[in-house]
Amino acid sequence: MAEDLNPFKIAQHQLDEAAEIMKLDKQAHAILREPKRVLVMNIPVKMSNGRTQTFTGFRVRYNDARGPAKGGIRFHPEESLDTVKALSAWMTWKCSLADIPFGGGKGGVICDTKKMNDKDIEALSRAYARALGTDMGPEVDIPAPDVYTTPQIMAWILDEYMNITRKSEFGAITGKPVELWGSEGRMDSTARGGMYVMREAAKRLKINPKKATVVVQGFGNAGRFAYTLSKEVMGAKVVAISDSEGGIYDPAGLSLEKLDEAKKRTGSVQNYSSRGAQKVTNEKLLELKADILIPAAIENQIRADNADKIKAKLVLELANGPVTPEATAILFEKGIMDLPDFLVNSGGVIGSYYEWVQNVTGDYWDTDVFYAKLDKKITKSFNDTMAMQKEYAAKGQKINPRMAAYIIAVDRVAKAMKARGWY
Ligand code: NAD
Numbered sequence: 001m002a003e004d005l006n007p008f009k010i011a012q013h014q015l016d017e018a019a020e021i022m023k024l025d026k027q028a029h030a031i032l033r034e035p036k037r038v039l040v041m042n043i044p045v046k047m048s049n050g051r052t053q054t055f056t057g058f059r060v061r062y063n064d065a066r067g068p069a070k071g072g073i074r075f076h077p078e079e080s081l082d083t084v085k086a087l088s089a090w091m092t093w094k095c096s097l098a099d100i101p102f103g104g105g106k107g108g109v110i111c112d113t114k115k116m117n118d119k120d121i122e123a124l125s126r127a128y129a130r131a132l133g134t135d136m137g138p139e140v141d142i143p144a145p146d147v148y149t150t151p152q153i154m155a156w157i158l159d160e161y162m163n164i165t166r167k168s169e170f171g172a173i174t175g176k177p178v179e180l181w182g183s184e185g186r187m188d189s190t191a192r193g194g195m196y197v198m199r200e201a202a203k204r205l206k207i208n209p210k211k212a213t214v215v216v217q218g219f220g221n222a223g224r225f226a227y228t229l230s231k232e233v234m235g236a237k238v239v240a241i242s243d244s245e246g247g248i249y250d251p252a253g254l255s256l257e258k259l260d261e262a263k264k265r266t267g268s269v270q271n272y273s274s275r276g277a278q279k280v281t282n283e284k285l286l287e288l289k290a291d292i293l294i295p296a297a298i299e300n301q302i303r304a305d306n307a308d309k310i311k312a313k314l315v316l317e318l319a320n321g322p323v324t325p326e327a328t329a330i331l332f333e334k335g336i337m338d339l340p341d342f343l344v345n346s347g348g349v350i351g352s353y354y355e356w357v358q359n360v361t362g363d364y365w366d367t368d369v370f371y372a373k374l375d376k377k378i379t380k381s382f383n384d385t386m387a388m389q390k391e392y393a394a395k396g397q398k399i400n401p402r403m404a405a406y407i408i409a410v411d412r413v414a415k416a417m418k419a420r421g422w423y
Pocket of ligand 1: 190242296299
């Protein structure tokens with residue numbers, strides 16, 4: 001039977017698996033299987049052509065036992081409530097594993113921004129903010145950019161929010177432009193955090209950092225910074241990279257200048273020109289022989305039907321949900337270290353947390369302080385995950401890193417709910 005790739009079913013399945021291993025209290029489990037609150041909004045927007053178009057928007061507050069909900073807003077033509085629910089659940093575990101004082105949330109609007117002009121995108125962003133009203137806020141629910149949303153969109157949403165509340169609350173949203181007290185470090189914090197995790201995992205796997213070869217799927221915010229920072233943080237060499245059109249592979253390594261040039265000139269990195277380089281499909285890219293594979297594009301890329309062909313020693317899930325549950329089990333069987341998304345890409349939300357801390361305290365830091373704090377925090381999450389895996393191994397139970405990370409995250413949320421008297 002084909003794998004069920006519904007993201008919310010996958011999120012529930014992962015929680016169920018963790019709940020069984022950690023013998024989670026049944027009442028806590030029942031609360032955590034569903035979001036606390038789901039908003040589905042019918043949003044009419046007067047477009048620049050004079051007609052009113054109605055959009056469907058979502059905001060899900062999955063759990064706020066440990067603090068205000070935190071999570072991005074996606075503008076996507078195939079957005080669905082189940083995707084938003086799944087992402088809000090993963091945000092809950094991400095914030096908990098990172099041990100920052102936030103719960104999990106997520107939002108989205110079904111729309112195709114590629115077919116909209118800037119005026120209409122602004123009108124939609126403002127209408128979304130009005131529909132949400134005081135259901136967002138620095139102590140309530142704090143959005144951020146995600147797929148096809150930008151710092152500029154965050155600025156419009158924040159402006160609308162401040163018009164409603166009549167308060168200067170810059171901590172109501174993160175991923176803002178620097179002019180509105182966004183953080184410079186936030187731009188690359190997702191990939192940077194992932195690279196700190198990569199550095200620590202390579203040490204454990206005894207991969208020589210200077211000789212390490214890396215394959216990256218995706219050339220957006222996460223993927224492009226993964227390219228530059230794998231060099232900067234670890235000294236590793238990226239031998240293949242792709243975008244939605246396809247990829248390019250050169251065992252001698254790729255040049256950023258030429259990748260940018262190919263992307264700009266032709267719309268895709270696969271048209272990179274160099275003598276030793278060859279085009280590769282996104283399917284084949286995943287199966288290349290390299291030390292480290294970084295899926296940094298979209299979900300469900302490593303599945304039951306191709307997991308067996310993965311040759312990397314380390315899979316670093318920089319995208320959300322790139323490895324299905326069946327594939328997770330196959331990679332674990334094969335002895336490949338597959339580090340879960342909500343650990344690897346938590347640098348993004350940790351960066352957002354630092355932005356929020358600076359906004360609510362009014363105390364602004366230099367970027368090197370920001371990076372040093374990020375390194376310390378995410379390295380601790382990685383070490384905690386490895387320690388949890390070891391703890392279960394000592395009891396004779398082999399669990400994969402995803403389950404180890406789940407157990408830490410779920411336990412913290414369950415304890416907070418218990419202390420608050422929710423069960
Ligand atoms: P993005 O839109 O900037 O880039 C996405 C990249 O993926 C593009 O290069 C696109 O061409 C490529 N792509 C799209 N479809 C593809 C396909 N079928 N095969 C191969 N490549 C494909 O998005 P992003 O911000 O880089 O996010 C990428 C992933 O990382 C998403 O899963 C996102 O949820 C996750 N993530 C991002 C952040 C962040 O701060 N940017 C934080 C946490 C998680």
